[in-house]
């Protein structure tokens with residue numbers, strides 16, 4: 001039987017949210033045996049997000065867990081409270097399958113799902129369009145991960161992006177946790193699993209292919225998205 005992929009997406013309200021989630025939904029609808037966990041960064045699950053989820057026909061879980069109010073500005077840990085809530089949900093409800101953290105704005109090749117589904121402990125692969133090098137990737141030698149190519153090493157044991165790894169849920173220890181430390185979420189999470197370099201399974205043709213991209217949408221800067229009635233009237237006149 002195909003293992004179920006639990007695709008965990010943290011998301012928060014802004015003008016780009018519905019289009020990002022619509023596009024991601026249309027990717028995920030092509031994937032068999034996928035359960036979408038969408039974790040809303042606000043006190044209650046939003047109606048807009050619920051509507052998108054319902055219309056996919058996918059099995060899904062919609063949970064909400066707002067970030068602590070001290071996190072605002074630009075360089076705060078993004079999507080941590082909600083990813084943590086998803087982790088707790090998985091620990092309480094699931095004991096088999098594969099976990100993948102897929103942000104609402106990333107772009108994923110369908111081939112990635114076939115590959116991560118076979119993850120035994122932790123698999124890793126390159127992420128495109130990220131950092132100063134344009135790619136973040138494990139370095140593979142003779143089929144083994146021996147280091148990381150990433151423009152921000154940041155004294156991390158595992159210098160990877162959130163989109164650059166998948167975890168077999170049997171390997172998800174009760175100690176699994178993600179800290180509120182910007183830039184260190186991935187590394188600390190993987191360390192909390194007790195991951196060792198020799199456990200890492202390189203995917204995407206020994207990390208020579210890019211199957212996921214850290215795409216970013218330009219922020220919509222206009223003050224409002226509401227139709228401007230006065231302008232419509234003046235055009236109509």
Ligand code: UDP
Pocket residue numbers: 009010011012040041067078079080082102103104105214216
């Ligand atoms: N996110 C969130 N709350 C926030 C900011 C971001 O839940 O206040 C989510 C966002 O929807 C995305 C993930 O966290 O799925 C990463 O955020 P973003 O894409 O803004 O960060 P970047 O890709 O620039 O690191």
Ligand code: MN
Pocket residue numbers: 103105106214215216
């Ligand atoms: Mn992003």
